[in-house]
Amino acid sequence: MPLHQLDEIITGRRSQPHQLIEVLHDIQGKYSYISREDMQLVSQTLGVPEIEVYRVASFYKAFRLKPTGKIVLTICMGTACHVRGSHLILDQAVGQLGVPPGEVTSDGLFSIEQVNCLGACALGPIVKENEIYHHHMTPGKLRRLIDTIRRREMEGK
Ligand code: FES
Numbered sequence: 001m002p003l004h005q006l007d008e009i010i011t012g013r014r015s016q017p018h019q020l021i022e023v024l025h026d027i028q029g030k031y032s033y034i035s036r037e038d039m040q041l042v043s044q045t046l047g048v049p050e051i052e053v054y055r056v057a058s059f060y061k062a063f064r065l066k067p068t069g070k071i072v073l074t075i076c077m078g079t080a081c082h083v084r085g086s087h088l089i090l091d092q093a094v095g096q097l098g099v100p101p102g103e104v105t106s107d108g109l110f111s112i113e114q115v116n117c118l119g120a121c122a123l124g125p126i127v128k129e130n131e132i133y134h135h136h137m138t139p140g141k142l143r144r145l146i147d148t149i150r151r152r153e154m155e156g157k
Helices: 005-013 017-031 036-046 050-059 086-097 138-152
Strands: 071-076 110-115 126-129 132-134
Touching: 005 017, 005 036, 017 036, 017 050, 036 050, 071 086, 071 138, 086 110, 086 138, 126 138, 132 138
Parallel strands: 071 110
Antiparallel strands: 071 126, 126 132
């Protein structure tokens, strides 16, 4: 991230060390993940030891420390979705995309994430395509969704 953009984020947070989590949240909101360089800049600017910045960023599962694909498929593995077969949904995603959760496909298009609840338990299994919720998901529906996204992206839509 360019330094002036980090300055904007931190200035907005009044440069207080206790604002570390909020600053990391803002960085991720803007860039989708928090890079090593971002953590170093945050450390220097807030006056928080780099190890502490890393500890906080890696402790909270909500923070991503690696880049994501353009499309993040977030698969709910919470209890309500699990009993309706979310593990089969995850198997479909991993098998079709050829990457485990947390990795990015070689074309940079997809990555898979797992979460414990997306707050729509009655409609599970739930898969989120970036910010779009897909409910009552099945392996077949997910296969078609991934194919549709690929076609859409290849056509530049
Ligand atoms: S357990 Fe999947 S949405 Fe709550």
